[in-house]
Structures are given as C-alpha cells and as structure tokens.
Amino acid sequence: MTPLHHYLILSALLFAIGLAGALTRRNAILVLIGIELMLNAANLNFIAFWRYGPKPEQLTGIMFVIFSIGIAAAEAAVGLALIIAIYRHYKTTNLDQVDSMRG
Amino acid sequence: MTWPFAIIATLTCASAIAAMSLRNLVHCALCLTMTFAGLAALYLQLSAQFVGLAQILIYIGAVAILVVFAILLTHGGEETPRGAIVSSSWWIGVGIAVAAFASLAAAVLSSVVVKRTATASPDVAVKRIGEKLMNDYVLPLEVIGLLLTAALIGAVIIAMQERRPKP
Numbered sequence: 001m002t003p004l005h006h007y008l009i010l011s012a013l014l015f016a017i018g019l020a021g022a023l024t025r026r027n028a029i030l031v032l033i034g035i036e037l038m039l040n041a042a043n044l045n046f047i048a049f050w051r052y053g054p055k056p057e058q059l060t061g062i063m064f065v066i067f068s069i070g071i072a073a074a075e076a077a078v079g080l081a082l083i084i085a086i087y088r089h090y091k092t093t094n095l096d097q098v099d100s101m102r103g
Numbered sequence: 104m105t106w107p108f109a110i111i112a113t114l115t116c117a118s119a120i121a122a123m124s125l126r127n128l129v130h131c132a133l134c135l136t137m138t139f140a141g142l143a144a145l146y147l148q149l150s151a152q153f154v155g156l157a158q159i160l161i162y163i164g165a166v167a168i169l170v171v172f173a174i175l176l177t178h179g180g181e182e183t184p185r186g187a188i189v190s191s192s193w194w195i196g197v198g199i200a201v202a203a204f205a206s207l208a209a210a211v212l213s214s215v216v217v218k219r220t221a222t223a224s225p226d227v228a229v230k231r232i233g234e235k236l237m238n239d240y241v242l243p244l245e246v247i248g249l250l251l252t253a254a255l256i257g258a259v260i261i262a263m264q265e266r267r268p269k270p
Contacts, residue, residue, distance in 0.1 A: 001105070001220075001221050002105050002108040002148075003217070003219075003220070004216050004217070004219050004221075005211050005212065005216060005217045006108065006112075007145070007149075008207075008211045008216070009208055009211060009212075010112045010115070010116070010145075012203075012204055012207035012208055012211065013116055013204060014115070014116065014119055014138075015203065015204070015207070016200045016201065016203055016204035016207075017116070017119045017120055017123055017200070018119070018123070019196075019199065019200040019203055020123065020196055020197050020199075020200035020201075021122075021123030021124075022196075023193075023195070023196025023197075023199060023200065024189040024190060024193040024196040024197060025123065025188065025189055025190075026187070026188060026189060026190050027128065027179065027188070029128060029170065029173055029174060029177070029179060030123065030128070030131060032170075033122060033123070033131065033132075033135055033170065034123060036135075036162075036166065037119055037122070037123075037135075037138065040138070040139070040142050040162075043142075043154075043158075044142060044145060044146075047145075047146055047149050047151050047154060048149060050151070051149045051150065051151070051221060051225075052216075052219050052220075052221050052222075054222075056222060056225035057225045057226065059225075059227065059231065059232060059235055061151075062151055062153065062154055062227065062232060063232075063235060063236070063240055063243075065151075065154050066153075066154065066157065066232075066236075067240075067243055067247055069154075069157060069158070069161055069162075070247045070250070070251060071247070071250070072166075073161055073165060073166065073251070074250055074251050074254035074255075075254075076166045076169055076170075077169065077254055077255060077258040078254050078257055078258050078261070080169055080170065080172075080173040080258075080262075081257075081258035081259070081261040081262035082261055083173055083177065084173060084176050084177065084261075084262045085261050085262060087176070087177040088264075093177045093179060095190070096190060096191075
C-alpha cells in the first residue's frame, strides 16, 4: 500500500498549485477555482490522516471531510454570486480593472 | 509507491496545473472536473467510499456546473482574452506558492509520519456514518443545514437583478 507521506506530498503540491493560481490569475472565477483546489487538498489530508491514524474505526476524519465539503459548497455558491454581481456592476471579471477602492 | 496511485496522482496534478494555466475559461472548468475526479479516485483508494461518492456528486455534479454557469453568465467563454492572463506581479505569487510547497514538503519528509503504515481496512458502512451523524454529530449537522440555507438565500439575493429606482 502507498505510504502516508506520498499522499501528504501530493496534497501539498495541489495546495501550492491552487495558491499560485489564486494569487496570479486575473479572472475572478479562476481565483475562486484556486481556492476550491486548496480546500480539496486539505480534505485529502484529512482522509489520509484518518486512514493511517491509530483508530480509523472512529470515523472522525470522514465526519470532518463531510462537513468541510458542505462549507465549501456554501462558499462556492456565495462566491460565484458575488462574481456575477461584480460583473453586472463593472461589466468585467478582470480583477485588475475592479480597483475603485484603490488609494 | 504503487502504480494506481502514481497514475491517479499524475493525472490529478497535471489537470490541476492545466486548470490554473489555460487561457480559455471553459477549458479551465473542464480540467477542474478532471482534478475533482482524480481526488474522488484517491478517496476511494483510501477506502473512504462515502466521501469519494460525495465528492463526485457535490464537486463534479454541483460545483463544476456552478462554475460553468458563472463563466457563461459573465461571458467568459465567448472569446479567449488577448492580453496577459496573469497579473503583472505574477512572479511574487508563484514564489510564495513554491515557498509554501517547499516548507510543507520539508515538514512532511522530516516528520515521523513517514514511517507510519496503514492499519487493517476499517468498517465504514454508510449505516455507521448515518448513526454517527444522528448521534454524536447531530448538532454540527443541524448547524451546517442552517448555514447552507442561509448561504443559498444570500447567494440568490446577491445575484438577483438590481431593481432600478423609479424616476
């Protein structure tokens, strides 16, 4: 069976990819996708630690991931609604042009 | 490392990189779906069947569709943008991400979890998950139901057409 640290390294890699995308992309939808990728990397960590933990029959990791997926779904719905509202107001989703609060 | 893990991990990482770097937004959404499917396969490999199927239902079935709808509503898929797709200070973001990955990988490789091996496959029948949700975790379940209701109502109100004041 695959050792635990392979899953952890993969999860760190996914987190880094999501972070890079969220920090560099200009489009607001892609920034949200990057945040979703980071959340998924955290979920993979939860599941891996639960499976390799001392007491997997307690199901704590699975419970945490179920609630985390619920939170992520709510976050995606509100975030995309905000992006649609921003698009209606500014007629763009390019974050470099949404700068009316720039000092 | 086993071959199924290597294949799924390569596929997941490649599609994640593609989702973050492609020019056309619709292609990004399709690659994101691939990433979610790869993660679901990893959950199934870790014998978390319920979470794997929930990942397919929620992420591929709901979140990816929501992203595609947002792209269509903001006319993001009509034409590929001509200018730069990343902000002008992109190298700072990439540097922060590389630093985050390096520190995480160093922490993982130097810790004691490297030696940990898997125990026998636990019994994760859906019946047991349901019993847990209805006994130990009933309060978080109610709270998350309330949160989802509030979030969905809020999303509808935010995205609703602004009513123009009558002159």
